[in-house]
Amino acid sequence: MNDQNNKAPLNGGRPRRPLTKDDMARMNLGRRYWEVSLDVIPETMPYKGEVISYLAKLDRMIANGWGLFLWGPNATGKTALAAIVAKEAKRHGYTVFFIGASEYADSIIRRKPFDDVETIEERCKSVDMLVLDDLGKENRSESGFFIETELEELVRARSNNCKATVITSNMNRTEGQEVYKESMLDVMQATIHPVKVAGMNFRLDEKKQLDTALVG
Ligand SMILES: Nc1ncnc2c1ncn2[C@@H]1O[C@H](COP(=O)(O)OP(=O)(O)OP(=O)(O)O)[C@@H](O)[C@H]1O
Numbered sequence: 001m002n003d004q005n006n007k008a009p010l011n012g013g014r015p016r017r018p019l020t021k022d023d024m025a026r027m028n029l030g031r032r033y034w035e036v037s038l039d040v041i042p043e044t045m046p047y048k049g050e051v052i053s054y055l056a057k058l059d060r061m062i063a064n065g066w067g068l069f070l071w072g073p074n075a076t077g078k079t080a081l082a083a084i085v086a087k088e089a090k091r092h093g094y095t096v097f098f099i100g101a102s103e104y105a106d107s108i109i110r111r112k113p114f115d116d117v118e119t120i121e122e123r124c125k126s127v128d129m130l131v132l133d134d135l136g137k138e139n140r141s142e143s144g145f146f147i148e149t150e151l152e153e154l155v156r157a158r159s160n161n162c163k164a165t166v167i168t169s170n171m172n173r174t175e176g177q178e179v180y181k182e183s184m185l186d187v188m189q190a191t192i193h194p195v196k197v198a199g200m201n202f203r204l205d206e207k208k209q210l211d212t213a214l215v216g
């Protein structure tokens with residue numbers, strides 16, 4: 001695979017290496033997000049600068065357990081941005097795991113293994129950087145209140161251990177307050193910097209490419 005982002009280092013400190021397919025698999029990063037990069041995002045989008053700034057200070061961010069809360073409407077590129085951050089952390093040798101909130105719920109219910117040593121739940125708590133994708137989309141009908149408690153425990157455990165968490169969500173804080181306890185939002189507020197991701201709709205571009213490929 002072509003690790004496109006492997007250009008000049010954004011982060012001065014640790015040595016940097018290109019990623020392999022095995023890295024992507026170990027991170028649990030979906031194929032669609034392997035080659036995403038900041039290059040396609042116009043400089044006029046304010047969130048781009050915030051993500052670049054985070055990446056430029058990556059070692060410090062990870063050492064302090066500071067993360068990002070990427071929130072905004074559908075298809076604005078939130079998951080792609082989280083993947084960009086996750087890949088950069090991995091290039092610098094940090095342990096990284098990527099999981100959807102609903103996949104996390106499912107992994108707990110079914111006690112899914114990550115490898116011979118850890119369950120997925122344990123992996124999510126132990127890695128240097130976790131991406132929790134689509135917070136708010138976890139399936140409540142199966143697990144009821146339980147999943148909010150588990151998510152709070154995850155966010156709290158990671159924050160207590162100074163581990164960086166990057167979250168994507170369609171929810172703003174007010175909507176978050178309707179679902180999660182204030183105590184969880186409080187922990188998030190202290191260690192996870194909110195970045196509003198809005199202004200682009202990437203799926204429209206993708207749909208155009210598909211239509212052109214099929215119809216010409
Ligand atoms: N920086 C990028 N580079 C390349 N492709 C991108 C980038 N950002 C978004 N895309 C593409 O656009 C599509 C939508 O992006 P993405 O899934 O990140 O949006 P989202 O905001 O997470 O959407 P949702 O709200 O549905 O979760 C994806 O197919 C993704 O690959």
Ligand SMILES: [Mg+2]
Nearest residue numbers: 078079134168
């Ligand atoms: Mg997404």
